[in-house]
Amino acid sequence: MLDDFFIRALLAGLGIAFVTGPLGCFVIWRRLSYFGDTLAHSALLGVTLAYTMEFNIAISVFIISSCIALILIQLQKRTNLPGDALLGLLAHSSLAVGLVVIGFLTFIRFDIMGLLFGDILAVTADDLLIIWIGGPLMLLILKLIWKPLFASTVNYELAEAEGLNPDRAKAIFTILMAGIIAISIKMVGLLLITGMLIIPAAMARNISSSPQSMVIYSVLGGLLSVILGLFTSLQFNTSSGPSIIAASLFLFILSLVKIKQSIKLKN
Amino acid sequence: MSLNQNILVKLKQAGFRINGKWLVKGVSLEIERGKIVTLIGPNGSGKSTTAKIALGIYKKIDGEVEKHTNKIGYVPQKISIDWTLPLRVNDFMVLTENLKEEAINEALTLTGVIHLKDKNLGDLSGGEFQRVLLARAISKKPELLVLDEPVQGVDFTGEIALYELIKKISDELNCGILLISHDLHTVMSATDHVVCLNGHVCCSGSPLDVAKNNEYKALFGEQASQILTRYKHSHDHIHTNEGEIKKN
Numbered sequence: 415m416l417d418d419f420f421i422r423a424l425l426a427g428l429g430i431a432f433v434t435g436p437l438g439c440f441v442i443w444r445r446l447s448y449f450g451d452t453l454a455h456s457a458l459l460g461v462t463l464a465y466t467m468e469f470n471i472a473i474s475v476f477i478i479s480s481c482i483a484l485i486l487i488q489l490q491k492r493t494n495l496p497g498d499a500l501l502g503l504l505a506h507s508s509l510a511v512g513l514v515v516i517g518f519l520t521f522i523r524f525d526i527m528g529l530l531f532g533d534i535l536a537v538t539a540d541d542l543l544i545i546w547i548g549g550p551l552m553l554l555i556l557k558l559i560w561k562p563l564f565a566s567t568v569n570y571e572l573a574e575a576e577g578l579n580p581d582r583a584k585a586i587f588t589i590l591m592a593g594i595i596a597i598s599i600k601m602v603g604l605l606l607i608t609g610m611l612i613i614p615a616a617m618a619r620n621i622s623s624s625p626q627s628m629v630i631y632s633v634l635g636g637l638l639s640v641i642l643g644l645f646t647s648l649q650f651n652t653s654s655g656p657s658i659i660a661a662s663l664f665l666f667i668l669s670l671v672k673i674k675q676s677i678k679l680k681n
Numbered sequence: 682m683s684l685n686q687n688i689l690v691k692l693k694q695a696g697f698r699i700n701g702k703w704l705v706k707g708v709s710l711e712i713e714r715g716k717i718v719t720l721i722g723p724n725g726s727g728k729s730t731t732a733k734i735a736l737g738i739y740k741k742i743d744g745e746v747e748k749h750t751n752k753i754g755y756v757p758q759k760i761s762i763d764w765t766l767p768l769r770v771n772d773f774m775v776l777t778e779n780l781k782e783e784a785i786n787e788a789l790t791l792t793g794v795i796h797l798k799d800k801n802l803g804d805l806s807g808g809e810f811q812r813v814l815l816a817r818a819i820s821k822k823p824e825l826l827v828l829d830e831p832v833q834g835v836d837f838t839g840e841i842a843l844y845e846l847i848k849k850i851s852d853e854l855n856c857g858i859l860l861i862s863h864d865l866h867t868v869m870s871a872t873d874h875v876v877c878l879n880g881h882v883c884c885s886g887s888p889l890d891v892a893k894n895n896e897y898k899a900l901f902g903e904q905a906s907q908i909l910t911r912y913k914h915s916h917d918h919i920h921t922n923e924g925e926i927k928k929n
Binding site: 442443561564565567568569571572573574575576577578619622623624625626627628 | 733736737738751753754755757760762763765766767768769772773776777778801827
């Protein structure tokens with residue numbers, strides 16, 4: 415039953431969940447879920463680039479998403495459009511351009527569903543290598559910038575005043591976001607990556623009382639979602655991305671039950 | 682470079698504008714070790730802006746800021762903690778610096794909120810939260826303390842106690858303090874230097890000098906001036922009491 419491809423998918427998914435856990439908490443705390451969406455949508459362009467240049471998907475997605483993040487920062491400085499409008503502009507235009515480019519590339523057969531919703535069959539040994547080298551590296555970087563990033567999440571001016579350099583931490587965090595999207599696009603699919611970031615973190619918020627415990631529960635929730643989701647995917651032949659996200663939704667609903675109980679206890 | 686070794690921050694004709702509109706302009710002041718400088722002025726007069734210039738939060742400023750310390754404790758005027766962030770008082774205390782347990786306990790005890798250590802920040806009252814903010818700022822034993830209306834929402838007796846605490850901290854840590862306050866009454870007791878702002882420096886000097894200043898009177902009214910002079914009087918009176926400081 416456990417074919418080789420399934421083991422690969424499982425290892426990939428678990429590797430991703432270790433990183434989406436803590437990053438997802440910051441996405442929720444800093445209200446970046448739409449920003450995550452924008453980067454994920456722009457990833458389609460990265461994928462087309464990878465196909466045309468016969469390049470690794472994760473690396474080209476990482477490059478394109480980072481570029482989009484840079485463009486966003488520039489646009490924020492140059493126009494007075496509100497942030498959500500800018501994000502929408504970039505998200506949908508990059509998705510549209512990506513799809514148009516795919517239309518031109520008639521000589522390559524694209525599995526659009528796989529791109530949008532993830533495909534466990536697509537995970538190669540190279541992808542595993544990128545996930546298990548890139549993932550721990552990203553966690554290490556996050557640990558190094560934790561203090562300034564977290565302090566500025568609580569209050570930017572306080573972090574800046576007390577000399578923590580929050581702008582640098584924010585820039586590094588943006589790159590980490592591009593990184594997680596790059597390594598998880600094959601598994602989860604570009605439409606659902608933000609779900610993988612925020613749903614386990616939202617579940618974790620319901621049951622934690624400190625930032626550290628929220629990060630830990632978020633990682634555990636992600637790992638569990640991947641395991642549940644992938645077995646469902648294998649069993650019922652569903653796409654991997656939706657299965658994982660549905661599993662995380664299930665965990666989120668369970669966490670709501672816990673909240674209800676604690677509210678009852680308080681009363 | 683300034684020759685005075687005690688100077689922590691020095692503003693020279695500093696100003697800040699957003700979209701061409703000046704928030705504050707032409708502010709010059711110095712904060713020295715062990716001294717308390719108080720900014721007063723009506724709403725929108727640029728008090729918080731001046732504090733943020735001194736702290737280096739605003740970067741594109743007019744004029745100059747010389748900063749000679751990196752050990753800074755800051756109590757912002759407004760801080761809101763989102764529900765999505767589960768944060769206990771204990772987590773908040775180590776926000777910008779890793780502190781030893783004793784340092785955390787000491788600071789929370791000083792501001793009278795040690796019993797709230799494991800509480801969620803979101804569950805605190807306004808006054809309690811303000812005490813936690815102050816505790817966090819002093820716990821790292823800063824050289825420069827910037828307090829933007831540190832006692833807002835604190836009850837009356839607590840207010841006096843906290844101002845006394847601020848004075849004590851300034852003496853014990855020998856740190857410079859930049860204080861922003863509306864409460865002319867209480868503030869003036871400990872203040873070494875007052876800067877009265879109204880978009881620019883309208884007057885500055887010792888509390889008594891400022892109280893006598895005509896521009897100050899025009900801004901706050903004759904009564905406010907009397908508060909200060911009267912305070913000065915009672916201040917002298919208390920000091921004759923065997924060196925012990927007591928409030929009426």
